[in-house]
Structures are given as structure tokens and as C-alpha cells.
Amino acid sequence: MMSTTDVAPRRLRADAARNRQALIDAAQRLFTTRGLSVTLDDIAAEAGVNVATAYRNFANKRELLQAFLQQISDDAIRIAEEAAAHDDPWQGLTDFFARTLRLMAENRGMHDVVTASYTADWMQHLEDHVNPALQTLLTRARKAGLVRPGLAPADLGVVLQMLATVTDIETPDTAGLVRRYLTLVLDGLRLADKKLPGTPPSSTAVHTAVAQS
Amino acid sequence: MMSTTDVAPRRLRADAARNRQALIDAAQRLFTTRGLSVTLDDIAAEAGVNVATAYRNFANKRELLQAFLQQISDDAIRIAEEAAAHDDPWQGLTDFFARTLRLMAENRGMHDVVTASYTADWMQHLEDHVNPALQTLLTRARKAGLVRPGLAPADLGVVLQMLATVTDIETPDTAGLVRRYLTLVLDGLRLADKKLPGTPPSSTAVHTAVAQS
Amino acid sequence: MMSTTDVAPRRLRADAARNRQALIDAAQRLFTTRGLSVTLDDIAAEAGVNVATAYRNFANKRELLQAFLQQISDDAIRIAEEAAAHDDPWQGLTDFFARTLRLMAENRGMHDVVTASYTADWMQHLEDHVNPALQTLLTRARKAGLVRPGLAPADLGVVLQMLATVTDIETPDTAGLVRRYLTLVLDGLRLADKKLPGTPPSSTAVHTAVAQS
Amino acid sequence: MMSTTDVAPRRLRADAARNRQALIDAAQRLFTTRGLSVTLDDIAAEAGVNVATAYRNFANKRELLQAFLQQISDDAIRIAEEAAAHDDPWQGLTDFFARTLRLMAENRGMHDVVTASYTADWMQHLEDHVNPALQTLLTRARKAGLVRPGLAPADLGVVLQMLATVTDIETPDTAGLVRRYLTLVLDGLRLADKKLPGTPPSSTAVHTAVAQS
DNA sequence: TATGAATGAGAGTTCATTCAT
DNA sequence: AATGAATGAACTCTCATTCAT
Numbered sequence: 001m002m003s004t005t006d007v008a009p010r011r012l013r014a015d016a017a018r019n020r021q022a023l024i025d026a027a028q029r030l031f032t033t034r035g036l037s038v039t040l041d042d043i044a045a046e047a048g049v050n051v052a053t054a055y056r057n058f059a060n061k062r063e064l065l066q067a068f069l070q071q072i073s074d075d076a077i078r079i080a081e082e083a084a085a086h087d088d089p090w091q092g093l094t095d096f097f098a099r100t101l102r103l104m105a106e107n108r109g110m111h112d113v114v115t116a117s118y119t120a121d122w123m124q125h126l127e128d129h130v131n132p133a134l135q136t137l138l139t140r141a142r143k144a145g146l147v148r149p150g151l152a153p154a155d156l157g158v159v160l161q162m163l164a165t166v167t168d169i170e171t172p173d174t175a176g177l178v179r180r181y182l183t184l185v186l187d188g189l190r191l192a193d194k195k196l197p198g199t200p201p202s203s204t205a206v207h208t209a210v211a212q213s
Numbered sequence: 214m215m216s217t218t219d220v221a222p223r224r225l226r227a228d229a230a231r232n233r234q235a236l237i238d239a240a241q242r243l244f245t246t247r248g249l250s251v252t253l254d255d256i257a258a259e260a261g262v263n264v265a266t267a268y269r270n271f272a273n274k275r276e277l278l279q280a281f282l283q284q285i286s287d288d289a290i291r292i293a294e295e296a297a298a299h300d301d302p303w304q305g306l307t308d309f310f311a312r313t314l315r316l317m318a319e320n321r322g323m324h325d326v327v328t329a330s331y332t333a334d335w336m337q338h339l340e341d342h343v344n345p346a347l348q349t350l351l352t353r354a355r356k357a358g359l360v361r362p363g364l365a366p367a368d369l370g371v372v373l374q375m376l377a378t379v380t381d382i383e384t385p386d387t388a389g390l391v392r393r394y395l396t397l398v399l400d401g402l403r404l405a406d407k408k409l410p411g412t413p414p415s416s417t418a419v420h421t422a423v424a425q426s
Numbered sequence: 427m428m429s430t431t432d433v434a435p436r437r438l439r440a441d442a443a444r445n446r447q448a449l450i451d452a453a454q455r456l457f458t459t460r461g462l463s464v465t466l467d468d469i470a471a472e473a474g475v476n477v478a479t480a481y482r483n484f485a486n487k488r489e490l491l492q493a494f495l496q497q498i499s500d501d502a503i504r505i506a507e508e509a510a511a512h513d514d515p516w517q518g519l520t521d522f523f524a525r526t527l528r529l530m531a532e533n534r535g536m537h538d539v540v541t542a543s544y545t546a547d548w549m550q551h552l553e554d555h556v557n558p559a560l561q562t563l564l565t566r567a568r569k570a571g572l573v574r575p576g577l578a579p580a581d582l583g584v585v586l587q588m589l590a591t592v593t594d595i596e597t598p599d600t601a602g603l604v605r606r607y608l609t610l611v612l613d614g615l616r617l618a619d620k621k622l623p624g625t626p627p628s629s630t631a632v633h634t635a636v637a638q639s
Numbered sequence: 640m641m642s643t644t645d646v647a648p649r650r651l652r653a654d655a656a657r658n659r660q661a662l663i664d665a666a667q668r669l670f671t672t673r674g675l676s677v678t679l680d681d682i683a684a685e686a687g688v689n690v691a692t693a694y695r696n697f698a699n700k701r702e703l704l705q706a707f708l709q710q711i712s713d714d715a716i717r718i719a720e721e722a723a724a725h726d727d728p729w730q731g732l733t734d735f736f737a738r739t740l741r742l743m744a745e746n747r748g749m750h751d752v753v754t755a756s757y758t759a760d761w762m763q764h765l766e767d768h769v770n771p772a773l774q775t776l777l778t779r780a781r782k783a784g785l786v787r788p789g790l791a792p793a794d795l796g797v798v799l800q801m802l803a804t805v806t807d808i809e810t811p812d813t814a815g816l817v818r819r820y821l822t823l824v825l826d827g828l829r830l831a832d833k834k835l836p837g838t839p840p841s842s843t844a845v846h847t848a849v850a851q852s
Numbered sequence: 853t854a855t856g857a858a859t860g861a862g863a864g865t866t867c868a869t870t871c872a873t
Numbered sequence: 874a875a876t877g878a879a880t881g882a883a884c885t886c887t888c889a890t891t892c893a894t
Contacts, residue, residue, distance in 0.1 A: 016874075037250070039867060050876050052870085061868070158382065158394060162375035169371065171414045180411035181371060188401030198393035201384045228893090229857065252884060263859045268886065442853080463676070465888060476855050478891085487889070584808065584820060588801035595797065597840045606837035607797060614827030624819035627810045654872090655878065678863060689880045694865065858892070864885090871879070 020057045020067075022047040027068045032107040036065070036116055065113065069122045072110075075103055077129045084133035089140040093147075093156075094186065096137065100160055101178050105167040123205050127157065145192050154200035159185055161204060233270045235260040240281045245320045249278070282335045285323075288316055290342045297346035302353035306360075306369075307399065309350065313373055314391050318380040336418050340370070358405050367413035372398055374417060446483045446493075448473040453494045458533040462491070462542055491539065495548045498536075501529055503555045510559035515567035519582075520612065522563065526586055527604050531593040549631045553583065571618050580626035585611055587630060659696045661686040666707045671746045675704070708761045711749075714742055716768045723772035728779040732786070732795075733825065735776065739799055740817050744806040766796070766842060784831050793839035798824055800843060 026047035030038040040061055044051045058064040079099045086092030104110060113119075134153035141147045166181050167174055239260035243251040253274050257264045271277040292312045299305030317323060347366035354360045379394050380387055452473035456464040466487055470477045484490040505525045512518030530536060539545075560579035567573045592607050593600055665685035669677040679700050683690045697703040718738045725731030743749060773792035780786045805820050806813055 019875090040869085041867075051868090052877080053875055055869070056874070158379060158390075159397075161378045161382075162394065165374045165378055166371060169374075169414050170416070170418050173411070176411040177371075177414055180409050180413075181375065183410055184372075184401040185398065186401075187404055187407065188397040188399075191400055194400065196393050197396055198386070198389040200393070201382050201390055203383070205383050232857085253886085254884075264885085265860080265887080266858055269857070272886095274885075445854090466890085467888075477889090478856080479854055481890070482853075584805060584816075585823075587804045587808075588820065591800045591804055592797060595800075595840050595843055599837070602837040603797075603840055606835050606839075607801065609836055610798075610827040611824065612827075613830055613833065614823040614825075617826055620826065622819050623822055624812070624815040626819070627808050627816055629809070631809050658878085679865090680863075690864085691866080691881080692879055695878070700864075855894080856892105857894100859888105859890085861888095861890105863887080866884080867880105867882090869880085869882105871877105873876080873878100 016057070019047070019049055019053055022049065023054055023057060023064060024068050024071060027064050028071070028107065031065065031068060031113050032110050036113055040064075065116070066119075066122060069113075069119060072103070072107070073122065073126050073129070076100060076126060077133075079103065080130040080133040080137075084136040086137075089137055089144055090146045090190075092137050093141055093189075094182075096134070096156070097160065097163065097182055097186070098178075101163055101167060101182070102175075104164045105174055105178070120205050124203065127153075127203060130157075147189055148191050148194055148196055150195045151189070152200040154202070154204060155196075157204040158201065159189070229270075232260070232262055232266060235262065236267055236270055236277060237281050237284065240277050241284075241320065244278060244281065245323050253277070278332075279335065282332060285316070285320065286335065286339050286342070289313060289339060290346075292316065293343040293346040293350075297349040299350075302350055302357055303359045303403075305350050306354055307395075309347070309369070310373065310376065310395055310399070311391075314376055314380060314395070315388075317373075317377045318387055318391065323377075333418055336416070340366075340416060343370075360402055361404050361407055361409055363408050364402070365413040367415070367417060368409075370417040371414065372402070442483070445473070445475055445479055448475065449480055449483060449490060450494050450497060453490050454497070454533065457491065457494060457539050458536050462539055466490070491542070492545075492548060495539075495545060498529070498533070499548065499552050499555070502526060502552060503559075505529070506556040506559040506563075510562040512563075515563060515570055516572045516616075518563050519567055519573075519615075520608075522560070522582070523586065523589065523608055523612070527589055527593060527608070530590045531600055531604070546631050550629070553579075553629060556583075573615055574617050574620055574622055576621045577615070578626040580628070580630060581622075583630040584627065585615070655696075658686070658688055658692060661688065662693055662696060662703060663707050663710065666703050667710075667746065670704060670707060671749050679703070704758075705761060708758060711742070711746065712761065712765050712768070715739060715765060716772075718742065719769040719772040723775040725776075728776055728783055729785045729829075731776050732780055732828075733821075735773070735795070736799065736802065736821055736825070737817075740802055740806060740821065741814075743799075743803045744813050744817065749803075762843070766792075769796075786828055787830050787833055787835055789834050790828070791839040793841070793843060794835075796843040797840065798828070 023043065026043045030043050030046055040054055041051050043064070044054045047054075054064065058067060080096060083092040083096035083099075086095060107113075114123075131153040134156050138147065138151055138153065138156070142149065142151070163178065163182055163185065166178050169177060171177050236256065239256045243256050243259055247255075253267055254264050256277070257267045260267070267277065271280060293309060296305040296309035296312075299308060344366040347369050351360065351364055351366065351369070355362065355364070376391065376394055376398065379391050382390060384390050449469065452469045456469050456472055466480055467477050469490070470480045473480075480490065484493065506522060509518040509522035509525075512521060533539075540549075557579040560582050564573065564577055564579065564582070568575065568577070589604065589608055589611065592604050595603060597603050662682065665682045669682050669685055673681075679693050680690050682703070683693045686693070693703065697706060719735060722731040722735035722738075725734060770792040773795050777786065777790055777792065777795070781788065781790070802817065802820055802824065805817050808816060810816050
């Protein structure tokens with residue numbers, strides 16, 4: 001499975017891959033703790049390499065951000081698929097919320113990263129992969145009479161976004177706070193005989209409010 | 214008792230006030246559509262004046278932002294107080310949410326503006342004025358058996374923040390979308406006999422992730 | 427002695443003259459305490475008028491500085507002439523130094539004001555008026571065998587400049603310090619039989635080191 | 640034990656060092672001919688590099704100024720120490736003055752640079768290193784009956800400062816002019832039996848009159 | 853005439869990105 | 874491939890000077 005072009009530079013590639021990952025990790029740490037305005041110099045320093053090395057791996061700051069978002073996608077998609085496969089659909093639903101929110105809480109401040117204008121594509125990608133799993137989940141829960149009628153995957157996305165704001169609130173017990181409002185919303189979701197007014201959005205993509213750089 | 218010399222300077226002030234207001238309006242437009250990173254040059258241009266004129270009116274970018282936030286405060290406080298004075302407390306509550314959310318929707322993308330570290334004071338000021346009204350409202354609603362036990366003003370703040378994210382979603386019918394999720398949450402709030410787990414946060418101040426400048 | 431054109435606006439002119447003088451006084455205070463970089467806004471404020479009023483009286487900052495220097499000239503010239511008229515030439519000489527240095531000490535920091543490039547003209551003007559008096563003084567002192575041979579007015583200017591630096595030294599007793607070094611230099615000057623090497627400069631104009639604005 | 644990998648970076652450093660030195664030299668030229676208000680843009684241009692390169696080497700304008708002052712310190716300290724070690728103390732004294740004044744003359748206009756408020760530290764450093772040498776010198780000269788009683792190192796500093804003003808005077812023969820007034824002052828200093836009135840200053844730090852930026 | 857307001861032209865500083873080694 | 878160094882284009886803020894009232 002290894003072509004000849006892979007053989008010679010293998011060592012170097014390993015180094016390069018290590019650098020690449022170090023940069024993504026550093027970006028994760030800094031983007032999410034200090035926002036989009038961190039300098040590439042700082043990210044490179046945090047990763048222990050030179051800025052120019054960052055540019056060898058990523059065409060620009062934006063690409064680095066996207067590589068970092070890619071990782072989040074992978075995790076989020078896995079969570080949705082495991083939730084859809086859960087025996088108990090209600091348990092699947094609560095698991096989905098709980099695990100996704102934990103993922104978001106670990107990336108404190110990600111909210112404004114996600115809000116960056118050029119993450120629209122990423123959001124689309126994420127929805128494309130997560131929504132099928134959520135649709136499965138909702139269909140099963142609805143059949144079991146566990147949720148309100150008319151709910152779509154996009155509704156879950158909205159709810160998730162709403163709850164994500166809770167992880168940004170300064171408190172000694174983020175988990176407890178998330179549980180409080182997750183309960184509130186889940187209680188609203190499980191009124192099996194009351195349809196919600198209106199329709200879900202076609203996508204949860206948000207207006208772009210944070211500037212590029 | 215009003216001489217012409219009193220009138221004359223008022224004309225000048227009118228011009229200056231017009232510029233000042235133009236700057237605040239421009240700031241509102243740009244801060245909320247393009248985020249905190251807009252340059253003062255851009256804001257001044259949008260207002261049709263020179264940057265230095267902006268600096269004549271506001272010591273720095275931050276002061277301009279705060280002047281803009283001040284206007285929002287005034288509106289928000291009035292809404293809370295009128296809601297508290299409503300005959301029907303449940304109607305007062307729904308009015309409060311609906312009107313505040315409309316205010317937020319008009320200031321699209323304000324979420325990340327509010328998240329800026331130096332708006333902490335502003336948040337405090339806002340809570341100090343709004344919370345008493347909300348406390349009145351909640352007490353009355355609770356006495357009428359209309360809401361879950363144990364709710365505090367801060368809970369309403371959190372709920373509001375959660376719903377505010379909905380106004381950021383790209384959709385042809387923001388109002389309809391807001392109604393959809395407001396219904397969901399209100400349905401969760403009115404389960405008069407189910408206490409929510411945990412406690413409300415001491416303040417809805419959020420972690421600062423967006424950069425200063 | 428008052429023409430008709432003087433009659434009508436007399437009151438206004440009095441006001442204007444007052445403003446003009448207030449500006450010069452303010453300039454004196456601020457130029458000499460805070461250096462050339464004070465803003466015209468600050469000078470106007472110190473004078474209790476608006477900047478635009480300053481511009482009605484002086485074409486630009488530079489002209490204001492020159493008006494202020496003019497006042498100094500007047501004082502300095504008077505001191506030199508009185509010294510030249512003194513009965514005892516040595517006493518005249520020491521008086522000249524002592525009084526001029528006091529004038530300089532009162533204008534603390536004037537050194538860099540004087541150093542401004544565009545004060546060359548002013549220096550020339552000053553020398554033109556002071557040097558004749560100093561020449562008289564030196565001739566008389568030399569005849570009385572009180573000073574070294576070959577001294578010129580320009581030498582006294584240099585000595586004055588040298589001693590002026592002493593007034594810039596931070597000390598609780600500026601006067602005492604000035605006396606110390608004035609003694610040192612006067613002792614050097616009165617060695618009646620030792621000629622100094624070289625010749626005096628043609629003018630004590632200094633190289634321009636401080637920038638315009 | 641020096642591999643080629645050791646050599647390579649030294650070449651780079653050589654370039655950087657060249658730029659750094661070019662910046663210091665440019666700063667020397669411009670600070671001393673045009674004063675503290677020269678822009679970093681101008682200094683960078685004079686050095687043939689971009690402003691940002693200046694900022695790579697010096698955190699800000701002030702640091703560049705200080706780097707330039709550092710060089711002067713080094714020279715001045717060496718001069719004082721060599722003077723103190725001179726066999727003939729009087730010769731040592733005159734050498735000290737002559738050489739230091741030449742150093743100052745090479746840095747034409749440095750006077751107002753030294754006057755900047757933030758060079759206080761530098762002055763302190765300089766005095767700390769130079770004064771011991773001067774004390775030695777004075778003690779030896781006094782024992783040999785060559786100078787007035789009661790002289791302290793600070794007196795020599797003051798005298799130096801006084802004479803430094805001479806180097807600012809526009810003349811075809813700066814050296815001759817310096818010699819003229821140095822003679823005058825030295826003649827004053829060597830009156831072995833006349834004590835000077837007053838006491839030397841505790842430090843020759845000057846009042847700050849020149850603006851910061 | 854005197855004023856409040858406005859402005860253009862910088863100055864200091866930062867940063868994403870590129871170059872040379 | 875990785876680095877140290879360099880740069881151009883901004884950005885915030887200031888100030889001498891002019892305009893409109």
C-alpha cells in the first residue's frame with residue numbers, strides 16, 4: 001500500500017505531519033482561548049515552530065482555522081452516529097446533546113470562531129454528515145411517542161446552538177448549568193402532542209459578524 | 214429668558230449632535246454586521262465624517278462602542294420595566310422575551326459585540342437595572358402558578374441569550390423562527406410542578422474570547 | 427496720536443491685545459515647562475481662549491514662539507545695557523551674568539526652545555542689540571585690568587550658554603549651584619595676564635537639533 | 640568542533656547585526672542632527688530598511704535611542720578609566736575633558752537627546768561607572784596641589800556639560816573653540832587655594848523639558 | 853471677533869505574509 | 874524542510890491648521 005514516492009521522504013513526512021498536528025493543536029488552544037485575533041506568530045510559537053513553517057503547512061491563517069474545524073467535525077459526526085445507533089432513542093438524543101455540548105465546552109470561546117464568515121462551508125459539511133444520523137434518531141423517537149411532532153434535524157442544531165451559549169457563561173459549574181438548561185429544553189421537546197409553530201431553518205448557518213483577520 | 218446668544222450655540226451643537234449620532238448609528242451598523250474588528254476609519258467613513266471627528270466625539274474605539282451599548286441598555290431596561298408592570302404576568306413574560314428578542318434581532322450579530330471583554334461593566338449595569346423588574350415578574354407569575362419553581366432573573370437572562378442565537382440564523386423569516394423556539398422554551402418554563410436541576414448563574418457574563426481591539 | 431481708524435474698534439482691540447498677551451504668557455509657561463511639543467490647543471486652553479483665536483493672533487505655532495522670544499529679547503537687552511552703564515565694570519559684568527542667568531532659570535527648559543532651528547534669526551537680533559553693550563563693558567573692564575585680554579562679547583555669550591546648562595540641573599538650590607560655577611568661570615575670566623587660546627565664535631548660534639513641530 | 644550547521648546561522652546573524660548596527664548608526668545621525676522627534680520611518684529609511692525591521696530589532700523608539708546611548712556610555716566609561724590611570728593626574732584630567740568633549744562633538748546636538756526624560760536611567764548608569772574613576776583622578780590631583788579644594792566628580796560632570804554646549808556652536812573650528820573655553824575653565828579649576836562656594840549637585844541629571852515621543 | 857467643529861497628514865506600532873539562507 | 878529576517882499594508886490615535894457659524 002506504500003508507493004515508491006512515499007519511501008524516500010518518509011522520515012521528513014513524519015516530521016512534517018508532527019508539525020502540522022502541533023500547529024492544529026496550538027491553533028485549537030489559542031483560537032478557543034484567545035479568539036480569532038491571535039497572531040500566527042503566537043500559534044507557531046505555541047506549537048514550537050517558526051511562522052514560516054506554519055506557512056509551509058497551511059496557505060494562510062484561514063486554512064489553519066479550517067483544519068482545526070475539520071477535527072471538530074470528525075468528533076461531532078462520530079457523536080451523532082453513535083447517538084443514532086443507540087438502543088433507546090431518547091437516551092440517544094440526550095447523549096447527543098450532552099456529548100456535543102461537552103465537546104463545545106472544551107473549546108471555550110469557540111463560538112466566535114464558528115461565527116467567522118468563512119466557516120459557512122464547514123457548517124454545511126458538518127450538517128451534511130450529521131443530519132442523516134439525527135434524522136434517524138428523531139424518526140425513532142417520534143415513533144416511540146417521545147418527542148413533539150414536526151421536529152427536524154435542523155431543530156436539534158438550533159437547540160444545540162442555543163445551549164452552546166450556556167457554556168460561555170462564567171460559572172464555577174459549567175456542567176451543572178448546562179444540565180439545568182438542557183433539562184429545560186428537553187422538557188420542551190418531549191411534549192409529544194404539541195406541535196411547534198413554524199418550520200425549522202434550512203440550515204443553521206449564522207450571519208457573519210466577526211471579521212476575517 | 215432665552216436670548217439669541219443662547220440659540221446660536223444650540224445650532225452648532227445640533228450639527229455636532231448629528232455627527233455624533235451618525236457615528237453611533239454607523240458603529241451600530243458596522244459593529245453588528247462586521248464585528249468588533251471594524252476600523253474607526255470605516256465607521257467614520259460610513260458616518261460620512263473624518264476619523265479625527267470620531268475622535269473628537271469619542272476618546273477611543275471603546276468609548277464609541279460603549280455609547281452604542283448605552284442606547285441598547287436604555288431600550289432593554291424600559292422593556293423589562295413595562296413587562297413587570299403588565300396586568301397579566303404570563304403576558305408580561307412573553308412580551309419581555311418577544312420585545313427583547315426583536316431588539317436583538319435589529320442588532321444582528323450583536324452577540325459577539327456583547328462578548329467583548331470590556332463590556333463587562335455594561336452587562337453589570339444592565340443586569341442591575343433589569344433584574345429587579347424581572348424578579349417582580351417572576352414572583353407574580355409563580356404566585357399565579359404559571360412557571361416552574363425556583364426560577365430567577367438570571368434564568369431569564371440565560372434563556373434570552375440562548376434565544377438570541379436564533380436571531381443570527383440565516384432565514385427568510387427570523388420572526389417565525391424566533392417564535393418557534395420561544396414556544397419551545399416557554400413550554401419548558403411553564404411546567405409549574407417540575408423544578409429545574411441546579412441553580413441559575415450569578416450573572417450571565419460570558420467568557421471573553423473576542424480580542425480587544 | 428490716535429487715528430480715526432483706531433477709534434471705533436478700540437474696545438475690541440483692547441480685548442484682542444489682552445488675548446494676544448495671554449497667549450504669549452501661556453506659551454511662555456508651557457514652552458518652557460513642557461518643551462516645544464505642547465499643542466496649540468493646550469496653550470490656548472492655558473490662555474483661556476479657543477485655538478482659532480490663537481490663529482487670529484499668530485499665523486502659526488512658530489510665530490507664537492517668536493513673539494514669546496521677542497519678550498525675552500527685550501528683557502535681555504535691557505539687562506545688558508544696564509550692566510554696561512554700571513559704574514564698576516566688574517560689578518557690571520557679574521550683574522550681567524547673574525541677572526541673565528536668573529532670567530534663564532525662570533524659563534526652565536528654555537534651552538530646547540532656543541535650540542529650535544527657526545530661532546536663528548532671533549539669536550541674531552538678540553546679539554545685534556546686546557553685543558554693543560557688552561563690548562562697552564569689556565573694554566572698560568579690560569582697561570581696569572580686570573579681565574583677560576582678547577575677550578569679545580561673543581565670549582560672554584558662550585560663557586552664558588555654558589552656565590545656562592547649570593540651571594537645568596535638578597537640585598534644591600539652583601541659585602547656589604549657579605553661583606558655584608559662575609565663580610569658577612569668573613575666576614577663569616579674571617586672570618588678567620593670560621590670554622585665552624583661539625578666537626571667539628562669530629556668533630553663538632547653535633546647530634539645530636530639535637525638530638520643527 | 641564547528642560544523643557547517645553552526646556556520647550557516649552566523650551568516651544570517653551577520654546580516655541582522657549589520658541591519659541592527661545600521662539602525663543604531665542612522666539613529667545616531669538623525670537623533671543628534673534632528674533631535675528626538677525624528678520618526679522611526681526616517682531612521683529606518685536612513686538605515687535602508689523597512690520600519691518593521693526596526694521594530695524587529697527594537698521594541699520601540701525608546702529602545703533604539705537607548706541602544707545608541709549604550710554605545711556612548713561604553714566609550715565614555717573607558718575614557719574616564721584611562722584618565723584615572725594616567726601617570727600625571729593633571730594630564731589625566733585634561734585628557735578626560737578633551738576626549739569626552741570630542742566624543743560629544745562627534746555626537747553633535749546630543750545635548751537635547753540626553754535631556755529626554757527617559758534617559759535618567761542611562762545617566763545614572765553612566766555616573767555609577769564614571770564617578771569612581773573621576774574620584775581617583777581628583778584625589779590624586781588634589782594631593783599634588785593641582786586643583787581647587789572641595790571638587791567632586793559631579794563638578795567635573797557639570798563642567799563637562801557646560802563645555803558640551805560649546806560643541807553645539809556653529810563654527811569652522813569646533814576643536815579650537817572647545818580648547819578656548821576648556822582653557823578658561825581649567826584655569827578656574829586649578830586655583831589651588833581658592834575653595835568654590837556651595838556644593839556640587841548630587842547628580843547632573845537635568846530637568847526634562849523635551850517631550851517624550 | 854471668537855468659537856466649536858472638522859480635517860489631512862502623519863506617527864508609532866502590529867501582523868499576515870514572503871524571501872533568502 | 875525549516876528558519877530568521879524582512880516587508881507592505883493596516884490600524885489607532887494626534888495635531889497643526891481651516892471652516893462655518
